[in-house]
Amino acid sequence: MKRFRQFRETPEIRDKYADVPPIRPSGLIYPYFVTEGEGVREEIATMKDIYRFSIDTLLDDIADTLSLGIDKVLLFGVVPEGEKDERGTAGYKPDNIISRAVRAIKARFPQVVVFTDICLCEYTSHGHCGLLHGHDVENDSTLPLLAEMAYQHAVAGADFVAPSAMMDGQIEALRQRLDREKLPTKILAYSAKYASAYYGPFRDAAGSAPSFGDRKTYQMDYRTKDQGLEEIAADIEEGTDWIMVKPALAYLDILYRASQRFPDYPLVAYQVSGEYSMFLNGARDGLFDEQRIFAESLTAIRRAGARYIITYYAKKFVRAGL
Ligand code: PBG
Numbered sequence: 556m557k558r559f560r561q562f563r564e565t566p567e568i569r570d571k572y573a574d575v576p577p578i579r580p581s582g583l584i585y586p587y588f589v590t591e592g593e594g595v596r597e598e599i600a601t602m603k604d605i606y607r608f609s610i611d612t613l614l615d616d617i618a619d620t621l622s623l624g625i626d627k628v629l630l631f632g633v634v635p636e637g638e639k640d641e642r643g644t645a646g647y648k649p650d651n652i653i654s655r656a657v658r659a660i661k662a663r664f665p666q667v668v669v670f671t672d673i674c675l676c677e678y679t680s681h682g683h684c685g686l687l688h689g690h691d692v693e694n695d696s697t698l699p700l701l702a703e704m705a706y707q708h709a710v711a712g713a714d715f716v717a718p719s720a721m722m723d724g725q726i727e728a729l730r731q732r733l734d735r736e737k738l739p740t741k742i743l744a745y746s747a748k749y750a751s752a753y754y755g756p757f758r759d760a761a762g763s764a765p766s767f768g769d770r771k772t773y774q775m776d777y778r779t780k781d782q783g784l785e786e787i788a789a790d791i792e793e794g795t796d797w798i799m800v801k802p803a804l805a806y807l808d809i810l811y812r813a814s815q816r817f818p819d820y821p822l823v824a825y826q827v828s829g830e831y832s833m834f835l836n837g838a839r840d841g842l843f844d845e846q847r848i849f850a851e852s853l854t855a856i857r858r859a860g861a862r863y864i865i866t867y868y869a870k871k872f873v874r875a876g877l
Pocket residue numbers: 672674676684719720753754755756757758763770826827828829
């Protein structure tokens with residue numbers, strides 16, 4: 556008989572044998588929704604304790620985030636319906652909401668590492684991630700618009716642009732544009748991004764639900780085993796700096812395989828809005844302890860090989876000392 560219980564006898568012994576790398580504040584990336592106006596701090600109905608901020612209140616909140624040791628943020632733009640058009644112009648005009656937010660953040664907190672989401676769905680009247688031709692998303696004509704958005708965020712001072720549209724060739728389009736402009740901004744590719752029901756609360760937060768159809772012609776089909784790895788390989792080939800698997804908990808197999816196959820590329824996992832709200836609502840309803848369910852889930856993501864985790868729980872995780 557092998558005596559395993561000796562590894563579990565006391566908290567000190569359990570700590571000693573815990574060999575999953577710890578989750579440090581510097582390994583967390585905190586998402587923000589940025590909107591027009593002043594003094595805005597609106598809680599998102601489907602995501603408890605997550606807000607849409609105007610740029611002024613965003614800066615106050617980032618001061619708090621930094622005080623916890625979290626120095627990485629991911630920005631999403633939320634624009635009024637009236638500013639949306641077919642081509643998502645609001646997302647890449649020179650004074651777009653995200654470029655203004657990046658400038659304000661960098662002026663006040665130069666040490667913050669700023670990631671910006673690059674996609675059209677937050678800015679198009681139809682809510683799809685690319686340009687439309689009839690009811691189809693037109694891959695190739697979308698690429699220059701994504702590159703323009705990345706360029707605008709990069710000149711404003713973004714450290715990373717993070718294309719999430721799942722258009723083929725989007726990494727190459729961004730890479731060429733950034734190189735041509737001699738900008739130092741890096742790319743975090745949403746490489747293996749699955750068409751997922753877990754994005755539900757986000758679409759409420761960002762007002763980016765498609766007005767018809769779904770995203771299954773561009774986001775990945777979860778009934779595939781190897782395509783996610785091939786998507787990552789293609790993004791590396793096209794010149795990405797960091798790679799991502801999204802969502803996290805339902806895709807730990809993909810995450811683990813990515814960590815084994817691409818050890819030289821910083822691997823990010825996105826614990827998405829549905830994961831966050833599912834746990835919070837479950838805890839609220841007395842199904843489980845909030846801190847314990849997040850500690851266990853985030854540790855699983857880390858154990859599967861994520862070096863960085865994007866999570867709406869980042870601040871609470873650090874504050875709770877988990
Ligand atoms: C937009 C985008 C989405 C998310 C990140 N970028 C929504 C989607 O693709 O439908 C999801 C994030 C989350 O659910 O927390 N392209």
